[in-house]
Amino acid sequence: MKDVKDKVVVITGGSTGIGFSFAGQFGREGAKIIICGLRENRLDEAVQSLRASGIEAEGTVCDVSKREDVETFADFAWDCIRFRRCRYE
DSSP states (O other): OOOOTTOEEEEETTTSHHHHHHHHHHHHTTOEEEEEESOHHHHHHHHHHHHHTTOOEEEEEOOTTSHHHHHHHHHHHHHHHHHOOSTTO
8 A cells, every 4th residue: 555644535435334444544554534424423423433543534424426415525625635624734
């Protein structure tokens, strides 16, 4: 795997299952994590769990089957990266 230290990794479906596992792995390798998921409560739990592990993480609700949600998630991620609007910056 490429070095991801200090990179930003964006993961859809990152609040549960394989997506959450990837988020944790990339985060432990030093990446900043931006995830999305369908259920706000699971997303909040995932972000808090990542942060409790010392991983810099942010998340927002997104249904990837809806174009508008995906565009909003992309804007959220870009804002985090470009304008440092996320809490981890």
